[in-house]
Amino acid sequence: MHFELSEEQRMLRQTVSNFVRKDSPVERFRKLRDGELGYDRGVWRKMAELGWLALPFAESIGGLGFPFVDVGLLLEQFGTTLVAEPYLASVVLAGKAIELAGTPEQAERWLAPMIAGETTLALAYQEAESGHAPERCDCVATRTADGFRLHGQKRWVLNGHAADWLVVSARLGGEIALFVVDPAASGVSRRSVQMIDFRRAAMLDLDNVVVAADQHLPAEDAAAVLEHVYDYGAAAAIAEGVGLMDAVLRMTVEYLKTREQFGQKIGAFQVLQHRAVEMFVECELTRSASIRALIRADDDPLLRRTAVSAAKAQLARGARWVTQQAIQLHGGIGITDEADVGLYLKRAVVLNTLFGDEDYHLVRFASLPTFAAERPDQPV
Amino acid sequence: MTMDLSFSAEHLAFRREVREWIPGALPPHLAQKAKTGQGFSMDEVMEWHKILHRRGWVAPHWPTQYGGPGFDATRRFILSEELELAGAPTLSPFGLSMVGPLLMQFGNEAQKARFLPTILTGEEVWCQGYSEPNAGSDLASLMVRAEDDGAGNFIVNGQKTWTTYAQYADWIFCLVRTRIGEKKQQGISFLLIDMKTPGVSVRPNLTIGGTHAFCDTFFENAVVPQENVVGPLHGGWTVAKALLGHERTLIAAVGTSRRALAGVKALCRSVHTPSGALLDDPLMRAKIARLDVRLQALQMANYRALAGAELGRAPGPESSILKLVGSEILQQCFELAMEAIGHNGLSWFNEGVVPDEQQGIPSSFCYLRATTIYGGSNEIQKNIIAKWILGLPA
Numbered sequence: 002m003h004f005e006l007s008e009e010q011r012m013l014r015q016t017v018s019n020f021v022r023k024d025s026p027v028e029r030f031r032k033l034r035d036g037e038l039g040y041d042r043g044v045w046r047k048m049a050e051l052g053w054l055a056l057p058f059a060e061s062i063g064g065l066g067f068p069f070v071d072v073g074l075l076l077e078q079f080g081t082t083l084v085a086e087p088y089l090a091s092v093v094l095a096g097k098a099i100e101l102a103g104t105p106e107q108a109e110r111w112l113a114p115m116i117a118g119e120t121t122l123a124l125a126y127q128e129a130e131s132g133h134a135p136e137r138c139d140c141v142a143t144r145t146a147d148g149f150r151l152h153g154q155k156r157w158v159l160n161g162h163a164a165d166w167l168v169v170s171a172r173l174g175g176e177i178a179l180f181v182v183d184p185a186a187s188g189v190s191r192r193s194v195q196m197i198d199f200r201r202a203a204m205l206d207l208d209n210v211v212v213a214a215d216q217h218l219p220a221e222d223a224a225a226v227l228e229h230v231y232d233y234g235a236a237a238a239i240a241e242g243v244g245l246m247d248a249v250l251r252m253t254v255e256y257l258k259t260r261e262q263f264g265q266k267i268g269a270f271q272v273l274q275h276r277a278v279e280m281f282v283e284c285e286l287t288r289s290a291s292i293r294a295l296i297r298a299d300d301d302p303l304l305r306r307t308a309v310s311a312a313k314a315q316l317a318r319g320a321r322w323v324t325q326q327a328i329q330l331h332g333g334i335g336i337t338d339e340a341d342v343g344l345y346l347k348r349a350v351v352l353n354t355l356f357g358d359e360d361y362h363l364v365r366f367a368s369l370p371t372f373a374a375e376r377p378d379q380p381v
Numbered sequence: 382m383t384m385d386l387s388f389s390a391e392h393l394a395f396r397r398e399v400r401e402w403i404p405g406a407l408p409p410h411l412a413q414k415a416k417t418g419q420g421f422s423m424d425e426v427m428e429w430h431k432i433l434h435r436r437g438w439v440a441p442h443w444p445t446q447y448g449g450p451g452f453d454a455t456r457r458f459i460l461s462e463e464l465e466l467a468g469a470p471t472l473s474p475f476g477l478s479m480v481g482p483l484l485m486q487f488g489n490e491a492q493k494a495r496f497l498p499t500i501l502t503g504e505e506v507w508c509q510g511y512s513e514p515n516a517g518s519d520l521a522s523l524m525v526r527a528e529d530d531g532a533g534n535f536i537v538n539g540q541k542t543w544t545t546y547a548q549y550a551d552w553i554f555c556l557v558r559t560r561i562g563e564k565k566q567q568g569i570s571f572l573l574i575d576m577k578t579p580g581v582s583v584r585p586n587l588t589i590g591g592t593h594a595f596c597d598t599f600f601e602n603a604v605v606p607q608e609n610v611v612g613p614l615h616g617g618w619t620v621a622k623a624l625l626g627h628e629r630t631l632i633a634a635v636g637t638s639r640r641a642l643a644g645v646k647a648l649c650r651s652v653h654t655p656s657g658a659l660l661d662d663p664l665m666r667a668k669i670a671r672l673d674v675r676l677q678a679l680q681m682a683n684y685r686a687l688a689g690a691e692l693g694r695a696p697g698p699e700s701s702i703l704k705l706v707g708s709e710i711l712q713q714c715f716e717l718a719m720e721a722i723g724h725n726g727l728s729w730f731n732e733g734v735v736p737d738e739q740q741g742i743p744s745s746f747c748y749l750r751a752t753t754i755y756g757g758s759n760e761i762q763k764n765i766i767a768k769w770i771l772g773l774p775a
Contacts, residue, residue, distance in 0.1 A: 002385065002386070002387070002388055002389075002392075002455065002684055002687060002688045002691070003383075003384060003385040003688060004384055004684075004685055004688050005384075005688075005692070006384075007383065068383060068384075070383075070384055254771050254772070254773065257773060258772070258773065258774065265774075266774045268773040268774050269773070269774045269775060271764070271767075274763065274764070274767035274771075274773050275760070275763045275767070277767060277771055277773065278705075278763040278766045278767050278771065279763075281698075281702070281766060281770065281771060282702045282705060282706060285682055285698060285699050285702045286675065286678040286679065286682060286702070286706065287678070288699070289678050289679070289681035289682040289684075289685055289699060290674075290677065290678040290681055292384070292681060292685070293386060293677075293681050295384075296384050296385075296386050297386070310674075311673075311674045311677045311678065312678070314670075314671070314674045315674055315675065315678045318675075360667075363667055363670040363671060363674065364667070364670075366670050366673070366674060367666045367667070367669070367670040367673075372646075372670065372673065373646065373660070374643075381386055381677065381680060381681065381684070
């Protein structure tokens with residue numbers, strides 16, 4: 002039982018924390034949100050120089066080989082000031098998919114430039130009918146003489162509007178398969194859309210797109226890779242959510258300490274104090290669940306699914322409560338676009354929706370053998 | 382060292398040792414009650430106390446110089462968790478966990494020699510005299526008076542309430558007013574009173590759980606030697622406050638809730654609906670899953686607190702939520718149990734009317750409404766967190 006950060010991890014957290022406070026306050030997000038890209042390619046390259054884009058990849062393919070806990074440390078900090086660079090889409094989703102499903106040559110071709118900050122990637126798994134289950138996939142791949150042909154539609158592709166390469170899931174002879182698609186290829190059309198949190202995604206149409214044989218990621222079990230990557234996405238969302246919740250709690254407590262009504266600080270009113278404490282409770286519970294999910298993200302599937310689903314369901318409840326109550330406690334100012342608290346509520350909606358919402362994870366959690374175990378003494 | 386969610390080999394071996402020991406040590410009539418979730422009588426609790434004492438595990442948090450096993454925080458936690466998971470009787474905390482540690486911290490040598498050994502053996506049973514009819518959450522308003530008789534004694538008058546198990550107790554530790562101070566926290570002393578003292582009388586109250594747990598304890602010109610004051614005279618508030626810092630890693634009762642929730646799942650497996658077992662009913666399953674997810678988050682918060690304690694760290698923010706959340710979750714477990722057994726939840730101590738394992742549920746459901754009240758009500762806990770952790774103004 003050990004939850005202390007190593008020296009290396011403390012340094013990483015400190016570096017990221019300095020970055021978000023000095024170089025990436027919420028005002029930076031406000032400037033970026035109206036642009037067509039929504040983030041800053043220069044900052045992306047800076048992240049590459051700092052080694053952040055290499056964190057979770059094996060050293061053999063140019064990564065740093067750090068555990069997923071370290072990605073969580075970084076994303077938690079990103080969550081505190083709404084850092085908008087596509088780390089989740091490019092590193093966690095598409096990057097891990099290529100690493101886990103691809104060959105060393107494919108990693109060299111698509112991962113190396115991304116790790117260097119020259120490109121960004123996206124993972125296209127969501128479809129109009131797939132709900133929260135990425136294995137529900139209607140996009141079809143058919144074999145041709147020298148490769149494949151992809152046909153179908155993808156929805157809400159994070160960073161899909163700007164990615165240099167798209168990792169796309171499709172059914173090949175009934176089984177899930179993963180392909181790397183050039184967005185400039187003939188038959189690919191993408192429409193950039195704005196999400197509720199002012200970040201951008203793509204609606205993707207694939208009309209019999211020709212894909213070369215070496216663009217197929219030849220994992221033995223691509224469905225398992227996709228599921229693992231989806232869990233990485235969930236764990237990443239949980240970690241970012243913890244940072245977001247903490248920031249929201251901090252700004253709300255600060256407001257309670259400064260705003261005066263009836264001749265006193267409103268934070269002196271017990272009804273508001275208790276509400277703030279209930280927010281604090283959700284922050285601590287979610288943080289606790291998050292630590293477990295991050296540790297288990299690299300672990301065997303049963304422990305991983307249990308920990309990730311438990312934590313994602315807790316995040317949903319906790320982040321919803323904290324952001325909604327934060328707006329309530331800010332009063333009318335909380336409803337204005339000018340106040341930051343609303344930006345956090347919107348990001349929380351996105352984090353809660355992506356990679357399985359509360360119901361999806363409760364159902365999955367309750368379907369695992371750990372749930373029905375006779376004795377209550379299984380490992381956490 | 383990377384983050385790690387497993388216990389060390391040494392601690393796992395200890396867990397096995399405890400787990401293998403319990404079934405042979407728990408007498409059959411107690412094991413039967415544990416299985417069916419019925420309450421234990423005070424005699425049964427003390428019977429178990431003595432069995433644990435013979436094994437050397439009755440006071441895992443006591444240092445070896447006072448007869449404890451000198452366990453580290455993780456061993457204490459594991460022992461407590463395994464006992465909870467087995468449904469063994471919960472020991473009375475008043476001697477072992479409350480007055481005992483306070484005597485070690487504040488008592489003089491004579492007091493330690495007189496009282497600690499019999500707390501350990503269970504020969505003397507203790508109860509707690511803090512609350513009064515007009516001093517509940519506002520404890521410092523207490524009014525029980527202890528007046529100096531000029532002959533080395535206090536004359537004690539007044540009423541204590543919620544004195545749990547006072548009817549079985551040999552001794553009571555009390556907060557009494559020995560002086561009227563400028564602030565109400567001043568002039569309070571921590572006093573040990575022999576329950577056999579003339580003028581001390583006890584009236585048990587029936588709880589909503591149908592048991593006689595609480596009592597009122599009355600003092601009418603009870604003569605108590607002044608040497609029974611623990612810590613500084615008039616400085617009892619400091620002594621009482623010290624208790625709040627003790628053993629926070631055990632307060633969440635995660636083991637008890639895990640056992641209760643596993644019990645709910647077992648019940649739901651045995652209850653049949655037109656469409657199959659209740660556990661397969663999507664709505665019921667979702668409710669259980671929602672609670673389970675929260676319990677597992679609490680368990681992780683508890684582990685974080687434990688890992689911190691193991692490193693000798695002062696309790697962090699995560700430990701302040703343990704009582705608050707743990708008490709709510711335990712109540713919710715029994716709300717689900719009541720829902721699961723449906724109309725059988727209407728039965729109040731009838732023999733042979735409902736299955737044995739359902740017999741104790743209505744009583745527990747009612748009595749456990751106390752978890753969010755005792756040990757500092759959850760509203761008081763929130764006041765403390767608001768002030769000391771969030772720094773909100775008074």
